[in-house]
Amino acid sequence: MKHIAIGILAAATMGLMASAASAASTLEAVKAKGFIQCGVNTGLSGFSSPDDKGEWKGLDADFCRAVAAAVFGDGTKVKFTPLSAKERFTALQSGEIDLLSRNTTWTINRDTALGLNFAGVTYYDGQGFMVNAKKLPGVNSALQLSGAAVCVQSGTTTELNLADYFKANKMEYNPVVFEKVEEANAAYDSGRCDAYTTDQSGLYGIRLTLSAPGDHVVLPEIISKEPLGPAVRQGDDQWYHIVKWTYFALLQAEELGITQANVDELKASGGPEVKRVLGQEADTKLGTDLGVSNDWVVNIVKSVGNYGEMFERNVGAGSPLKIARGLNGLWTKGGLQYAPPIR
Amino acid sequence: MASQEVLREEPTRGSLINDPRVRSIFIQVVAALALILFIWWIVGNTIDNLQRLRIASGFAFLKGRAGFDIADSAIAYSSDSTYGRAILVGLINTAIVALAGIVTATIIGFMVGIGRLSNNWLIRKICTVYVEVFRNIPPLLVIFFWYFGVLSVLPLPRDSIELPFGSYVNSRGFYFPRAVWGEGAWLILLAFLLGIAMSWFVARKARQRQMATGQQFPVFWTSVALIVGLPLLAYVASGFPLSFDLPKKSTFNLTGGFQVKPEFLSLYLALSFYTAAFIAEIVRAGVRGVSRGQTEAAGALGLRSGPILRLVVVPQAMRIVIPPLTSQYLNLTKNSSLAIAIGYPDLTAIAGTVLNQTGQAIEPVLIMMAVYLGLSLLTSAIMNVVNAKMALVER
Incomplete structure (x- = not known):
């Protein structure tokens, strides 16, 4: 019933929002309430999941903290809303x-008809399949899955790609669709499905x-492009820019070798480009023009590190996931992560 | 003449403000106008805001290609079908599970309800425990109990348990042979329908005869012979046009035959058992509501306990039972939306997926509300007809 409630909420807010609002x-609004309300996954290791102390961990959760650091100079001013x-x-x-x-996968439909603005790609992903090898x-290829029962989360691009892939390869399958990751996981684990996608x-x-x-085992086939990234509402360019440039700042910091450990040191000793990015140039207006303080990049890196550090900590070598x-x-x-110059 | 005119003028002689009729009409018109204006304002604001946020609106999306597959579909559906058809599939699935649940819950409910009034101590206590257990657990937990507790511990497809008549059961569901009708099979259907029609006719005649002469006629056995025997005769006469598609083992699972998926089974069983607990209490209340004097009077006339229940108590109890029974049927239909938790593609699940794929939150929710309202009104209407038939006919 929860999404009915959300639908009614949406209808109510759309209806009652006076034009003045x-x-x-x-x-x-964010500054007035003192924190950012950030929507994350209900539980996906490496991206956003609560740890044993109830702290949200992961790449997506850290991105929320990075935006909070840019806005407030404090990465802890985030409240998380777990969403299906x-x-x-x-x-x-x-x-x-x-x-x-x-x-969330960036698609044209979501950018246009849904009224969203995607601010970048924090993780280049692709859809795959997992089967129980025992x-x-x-089974060592997705093309052998004809006739299989496949567990999938509802309302995702995954669900659509799955239909397209089996249709294109003239294979039959049996979708078992769940609303929540946890329910899909439990069903796959209990053997309800042959494959999980x-x-x-x-x-x-x-x-x-x-x-x-x-x-x-995860099968080798990647059946789709899944550029995952943060999104905001349309119609507020300033907020969109803050989120977008927070992402670019994370990349730029990695490119310039600015890390959580050396950021304070580099503020004084860095080269001209490092100093400019860190807001140490005299009379700089890069930060204030964006609507945040001039040392916003310092705050971001201090709070979550640069993009590379975020990646390694949450999904890379420093995590149980060990994704390259x-x-x-x-x-x-040789990767795809590229930030326009901060100048 | 003159005096009449004076009389007619009299009510309007006072000020309009003091006329209670005018006042009440005026207040109602103002209230109605205010309500209409409020709704107008809400709708207008919603449309404005949707446009400002550049969110697509309107029902045109229903004609778009859905792109996702649905496991259980009573009508032809593929990922190339429209969103509208996907929602229709969900509606039919909801109707199927609600209807099946209502029938089963009624049967279990009546048995348990009567069982609670049994003279046998063991039956009475078992029924009491059943009612107290099931009506005090939230329906979602009952669904999880069946899905994760009962059906998922069944063996995997390779170790399927074989049942009689070429049926199998495993953690993916129950598999039955599917009947494949050959040429001339329509004769069997015709014979079946003819059997039902003739049974009805026989029952009517027998009733008339009993009314007139007091002689009884074995209606039940005649009906069984007609309804079973006639199609059997037709089956033989048309040259055995029936074969079976048996479930066979393949790479992943059993293929062929008729499959009942665990998602449907869990939901159906959970809703049936849960609602049956409430129906049992309603039935018990209905039977208790029939004055004891009725039973004693029937006993004094020499009727045994079976016919007393069947002919005297239950017809009177039904009058008490039917109105609250309607509420339980409505509850069951609405509770079927819990299907979403275990992945049965009911209306809520599919409309929710459509909501997400199109990003249009308001329209699918409106459709869902309209459908559940429609199903509930339909159920109420049918039960009202039944109630009218059962109601005390005063002569």
Whole structure:
């Protein structure tokens, strides 16, 4: 019933929002309440999941903190709203959250008809399949899955790609559709489905939560492009720019070798480009023009590190997921992550 | 003449403000206008805000290609079908599970309800425990109990348990042989319908005869012979046009045959058992509501306990039972929206997916509300007709 409630909430907010309310910008509203309300996944290892102390961990959660650091100079001024795939867009449209950072695929439909603005790609992903190698020893390709029962989360691009892939390859399948990741995981773990499909990064994360992770293998096929990134509402360019440039600042910091450990030192000793990015140039207006303080990049890096540090800590070598940088490496290292100059 | 005119003028002689009729009409018109204006304002504001936020609106999306697949579909559906058809599939699935649940819950409910009044201590206590357990657990937990507790512990497809008549059961559901009708099979259907029609006719005649002469006629066995026997005769006469598609093992699962998925089963069983607990209490209240003197009078006339229940108590109890029974049927239909938790593609699940894929929150929710309202009104209407038939006919 929750999404009915959200739908009614959306209808009510759309209905009751007087035209005057639209004048207040998201930045002003966020500053007035003193924190950013950030929509994250209900539980996806490496991207956003609560740890044993109830702290939200992961790449998506850290991105929320980075935006908070840029706005408030304090990465802890975030409140997290865990959302299912189905609830996420309504929550953003209705104003329940200020920022959606929930492994969401950037598509044209979401950018246009849904009234969203994607601020960048924090993780280049692709959809894959996972099977239980112990129970299905012969399966080593997704093309062998004809006739399989496949667990999938509802309301995702995953669900659509799945239909397209099986249709294109003239294979039959049996979708078992769940609203929440946890329910889909439990059903797959209990053997209700032969295969589980979602973004490959998600598969590695989910595998860790299964009762016997070693039994499951991720099949080699990647059947879609899934550029995952943060999104905001349309119609507020300033807020959109803050989120977008927070993402670029994370990349720029990595490119310039600015890390959580050396940021204070580099403020004084860095080269001209480092000093400019860190807001140490005399009479700089780069930060204030954006609507934040001039040392915003310092605050971001102090709070969550640069993009590379965020990646390694949450999904890379420093995490149980051990995902290689691959497409998510900087452009200088053969990846796709590229930031326009901060100047 | 003159005096009449004076009389007619009299009510309007005073000021209009003091005329209670005018005043009440005026107040109602103002209230109605205010309500209409308020709704107008809400709708206008909604449309304005949707446009300002550049969110698409309107029902045109229903004609778009859905792009997602649905596992259980009673009508032809593929990912190339429209969103509108996807929602229709969900509506039919909701109707199927609600209807099946209502029938089963009624049967279990009546048995348990009567059981609670049994003279046998063991039956009475078992029924009491059943009612107290099931009506005090939230329906979602009952669904989870069936899905994760009962059905998911069944063996995996390779170790399917074989049942009689080429049926299998495993954690993916129940598999039955599917009947494949050959040429001339329509004769069997015709014979079946003919059997029902003739049974009805026989029952009518027998009743008339009993009314007139007091002689009884074995209606039940005649009906069984007609309804079962005639199609059997037709089956033989048309040259055995029936074969079976048996479930067979393949790479992942059993293929062929008729499959009942665990999602449907869990929801159906959970709703049936949950609602049956409430129906049992309603039935018990209905039977208790029939004055004891009725039973004693029937006993004095020499009727045994079976016919007393069937002919005297239950018809009177039904009058008490039906109105609250309607509420339980409505509850069951609405509770079927909990299907979303276990992945049964009911209306709520599919409309929710459509909501997410199109990003149009308001329209699918409106459709959902309209459909549940429509289903509930339909159920109420049918039960009202039944109630009118059962109501005390005063002569």
